[in-house]
Amino acid sequence: TDVKKIAVIAGDGIGPEVVAEAEKVLKKAEELYGYSFETEHALFGGIAIDEKGTPLPEETLAICKSADAVLLGAVGGPKWDNNSKELRPETGLLGIRKALGLFSNLRPAVVFDCLKEASTLKPEVLEGTDLMVVRELTGGIYFGEKLRRQGEHGEEAVDTCVYNVTEIERITRQAFEIAQKRRKKLASVDKANVLETSRLWRETVNRIAPDYPDVELEHVLVDNCAMQLLRRPSSFDVIVTENMFGDILSDEAAMLTGSIGMLASASMGDSTDAGSFGLYEPVHGSAPDIAGQGLANPIATILSVALMFRLTFNYAEAADAIEAAVAKVLDEGHRTADIAVDKSKALSTSQMGDLIVAAMQKA
Numbered sequence: 001t002d003v004k005k006i007a008v009i010a011g012d013g014i015g016p017e018v019v020a021e022a023e024k025v026l027k028k029a030e031e032l033y034g035y036s037f038e039t040e041h042a043l044f045g046g047i048a049i050d051e052k053g054t055p056l057p058e059e060t061l062a063i064c065k066s067a068d069a070v071l072l073g074a075v076g077g078p079k080w081d082n083n084s085k086e087l088r089p090e091t092g093l094l095g096i097r098k099a100l101g102l103f104s105n106l107r108p109a110v111v112f113d114c115l116k117e118a119s120t121l122k123p124e125v126l127e128g129t130d131l132m133v134v135r136e137l138t139g140g141i142y143f144g145e146k147l148r149r150q151g152e153h154g155e156e157a158v159d160t161c162v163y164n165v166t167e168i169e170r171i172t173r174q175a176f177e178i179a180q181k182r183r184k185k186l187a188s189v190d191k192a193n194v195l196e197t198s199r200l201w202r203e204t205v206n207r208i209a210p211d212y213p214d215v216e217l218e219h220v221l222v223d224n225c226a227m228q229l230l231r232r233p234s235s236f237d238v239i240v241t242e243n244m245f246g247d248i249l250s251d252e253a254a255m256l257t258g259s260i261g262m263l264a265s266a267s268m269g270d271s272t273d274a275g276s277f278g279l280y281e282p283v284h285g286s287a288p289d290i291a292g293q294g295l296a297n298p299i300a301t302i303l304s305v306a307l308m309f310r311l312t313f314n315y316a317e318a319a320d321a322i323e324a325a326v327a328k329v330l331d332e333g334h335r336t337a338d339i340a341v342d343k344s345k346a347l348s349t350s351q352m353g354d355l356i357v358a359a360m361q362k363a
């Protein structure tokens with residue numbers, strides 16, 4: 001049989017709790033469809049700092065490189081927050097994305113009808129919201145030169161934001177292609193009224209736009225976009241933007257869906273066609289405030305498995321089954337605390353995972 005290798009990186013905080021539920025989903029998919037997954041667990045993030053002295057051990061990277069896909073929980077926590085840059089969990093996260101060439105981060109935000117009440121926004125504003133943030137993931141201010149120095153007025157810090165035209169072009173082409181397969185609308189988000197990197201971004205987008213005449217393109221300044229996302233979320237289809245803007249806007253988009261615990265992501269390289277290598281992780285972090293209590297919503301990680309099935313394994317039927325199971329369980333009124341209106345009836349992480357697994361069925 002065709003054995004698929006998945007590197008599993010649970011990480012810190014709620015990472016192991018949500019990844020455990022995603023692994024139940026993998027197992028159920030094996031039973032239902034006869035797939036065969038070989039999972040290999042690897043140390044990463046804070047736990048890897050504690051046990052191996054580095055957030056991204058060589059062997060973890062090797063396990064990821066030899067796998068067909070990577071499933072990741074989350075990293076970070078107060079224990080490592082005052083560490084030097086090399087000994088920070090987040091540095092490992094940037095390192096793994098860079099080392100695997102994953103420059104394209106797809107973050108779909110879909111509002112389930114029955115969760116409109118879970119959001120802090122008005123239900124009628126959320127109606128029909130189904131957007132995809134395409135976030136550039138290996139460039140910009142995250143990866144530019146950083147330094148500390150003594151200036152005239154005391155200590156100074158510098159973060160450099162650099163983008164080259166190749167980096168901009170490849171992410172924009174992917175975003176146009178994704179838009180072509182959706183509602184054919186692309187919003188390119190930048191700060192071209194101030195930033196030179198944004199001016200290059202906008203010029204590049206405009207130069208390649210004629211190659212995608214069927215896609216309606218709009219340029220939106222990032223501050224305005226942050227506002228429009230709350231004012232008219234359903235009018236967005238695909239949003240393409242640079243690394244840090246995408247980080248911020250996707251957490252904002254999460255609140256349209258009711259919770260950051262709902263948002264899945266796929267990090268891809270040169271191709272997003274079925275069969276491509278990818279790293280799949282929830283958009284949220286390690287949530288130290290709720291870690292170890294069984295309170296975390298596992299849906300973001302479970303929906304990341306659906307993205308893995310679709311984009312890496314071409315298991316579209318199983319991906320549909322996962323998404324349908326999530327929708328069914330939510331429709332029946334089951335909630336974790338983050339999306340519950342009545343918190344006293346909230347389910348635990350594993351109860352939610354078990355219900356979704358039980359609801360998975362062949363079409």
Ligand code: NAD
Pocket residue numbers: 014018073074075076077078090093259260261262281282283284285286287288289290295296297298300338
């Ligand atoms: P966070 O996403 O971890 O948490 C923000 C808030 O959302 C918290 O109140 C948390 O309880 C809640 N939340 C997050 N995920 C949830 C879930 N699945 N179910 C229910 N509630 C959930 O962001 P933060 O608090 O800013 O960061 C905490 C740590 O995580 C930091 O160390 C940060 O660097 C790290 N982080 C890691 C990743 C990643 O690994 N990809 C992403 C973001 C943040």
Ligand code: IPM
Pocket residue numbers: 076090093094247283285
């Ligand atoms: C994310 C996270 C990371 C990022 C941090 C933890 C480095 O916020 O995946 O969204 O900013 O990319």
Ligand code: MN
Pocket residue numbers: 247248251283
């Ligand atoms: Mn983030």
